[in-house]
Amino acid sequence: MTNHNKMKNHHYYVYIMTNQNNTVLYVGVTNDILRRVWEHKNPVNKKSFTARYNIDKLVYYETFQFIQDAIEREKQLKAGSRDKKADLIISINPDCEDLYEYLMKI
Numbered sequence: 319m320t321n322h323n324k325m326k327n328h329h330y331y332v333y334i335m336t337n338q339n340n341t342v343l344y345v346g347v348t349n350d351i352l353r354r355v356w357e358h359k360n361p362v363n364k365k366s367f368t369a370r371y372n373i374d375k376l377v378y379y380e381t382f383q384f385i386q387d388a389i390e391r392e393k394q395l396k397a398g399s400r401d402k403k404a405d406l407i408i409s410i411n412p413d414c415e416d417l418y419e420y421l422m423k424i
Contacts, residue, residue: 330388332395334378334407335368340414342371343403347392351379355418375416378407 331351335344335358344367348354355376361369368374382388395403407414 328383328385330382330385332380332382332388332391333376334395334403335373336375336377336414337372338375340375340377342373343400344368344371344373345392345395345403347385347388349385351376352418352421355421359418375414376418376421377411377414377416379417379421 328349330347330349331354332345332347333351333355335346335355336342344358346354358368358376359374363369380388380391382391395406411417
């Protein structure tokens, strides 16, 4: 088997971020969660939604093998109520801690 015939193992992430007071939620999708969260924490575009609302805390994420699945999940989360998102976050991160440092260690 040649290299171009091997399937590359991809990871895609759906994530939820918030601000320090946990008052605004942002749902996104990416193929590189560490880079993307870093970009939220160090905004280049000061007019972006996450920069305007100081959204810099990763509180939830899910991993997917296929981008289509990640995009579908992102749409599902965005369509859901704030309460559903909050319940989801609390189910795995009851103190709404920033998971960025944890991810950097694994």
